Each structure stands twice: as C-alpha cells, then as structure tokens.
Amino acid sequence: MARVSIGENSAYPGLPMPEAHTLADGPATVNDLLLYWIQHGRIGVRPAIERIEGKTVTFTDGTSKEYDSIIWATGFRTSLPFLDSGLLRQEDGAPVRYAGGILPEDVE
Structure with missing residues (x-):
C-alpha cells in the first residue's frame, strides 16, 4: 500500500535508498x-556534511553552497x-538540548 500511495524512492530527488525493504523494518517517519x-x-535533500567554513557548507x-541556517535532521543516530x-x-x-529540543546548551 505504501508503494501505491507514495510511489518509488526515485520519485524524491536526492533521497537515499532505504536500508530496510519493508515499513516494519525501517525507521520511524515523523512528518508525513x-x-x-x-x-x-x-x-532539498543533501548528502552528509563534510565541513563548514563560515556560511559555506x-x-x-x-x-x-552558502546557507543562513542548517536544520539538523539526522534521525536517531547522532x-x-x-x-x-x-x-x-x-x-x-x-x-x-534545551528550549523544546531546538537549541544547544549555553546558547543565548
């Protein structure tokens, strides 16, 4: 049913192929x-970050590319x-993390 409703992985540019072959074996999806x-x-899905220099990632x-913000969405393995x-x-x-899980400790 999932394949029918959301399609193949290749329909989502940049998204890596999942390790699991079934929904039961895969990680939880937080946002549908x-x-x-x-x-x-x-x-935009990007590969892993190698380094950050100023605003250049x-x-x-x-x-x-230059970014003003980076959203940390690493899943459960940090x-x-x-x-x-x-x-x-x-x-x-x-x-x-503090402030509802969005800020590191000691950030003003």
Missing part, C-alpha cells in the same frame, strides 16, 4: 509531509563529525 515537500522543491559529494567535539555536551550519545 516530508515526501510532499521534497517533490515540490520546498525541501561542503558536502561529502564535493558540492558546496553524528556531527564536522563540529568541534567540545562544542556540544553529549549525554548517552546525543547532544544535550
């Missing part, structure tokens, strides 16, 4: 509008190798 906005160009595929390890205090493998 994600696929809609990818198709309509409001959300360079991705692991070699492309780079890995931020492009940030200094002392920048965010971690607890149980995840950054400690």
Whole structure:
C-alpha cells in the first residue's frame, strides 16, 4: 500500500535508498509531509556534511553552497563529525538540548 500511495524512492530527488525493504523494518517517519515537500522543491535533500567554513557548507559529494541556517535532521543516530567535539555536551550519545529540543546548551 505504501508503494501505491507514495510511489518509488526515485520519485524524491536526492533521497537515499532505504536500508530496510519493508515499513516494519525501517525507521520511524515523523512528518508525513516530508515526501510532499521534497517533490515540490520546498525541501532539498543533501548528502552528509563534510565541513563548514563560515556560511559555506561542503558536502561529502564535493558540492558546496552558502546557507543562513542548517536544520539538523539526522534521525536517531547522532553524528556531527564536522563540529568541534567540545562544542556540544553529549549525554548517552546525543547532544544535550534545551528550549523544546531546538537549541544547544549555553546558547543565548
């Protein structure tokens, strides 16, 4: 039913192929509008971040672009190798966050 209602993975530009072959084996989907906005160009899927220099973000595929904001949407396995390890205090493998989970500790 999911394949009929949302289509194939290839219909969503930039979205990587899922590791799981069934919905039961895959990760939880938090927002059912994600696929809609990818198709309509409001959300652009990018590969992993290699480094950040000022406002310029360079991705692991070699492309780079300037951004004003970065939305951290890593899922349940947190890995931020492009940030200094002392920048965010971690607890149980995840950054400690405040303000409803949107800000790192000590941000004014």
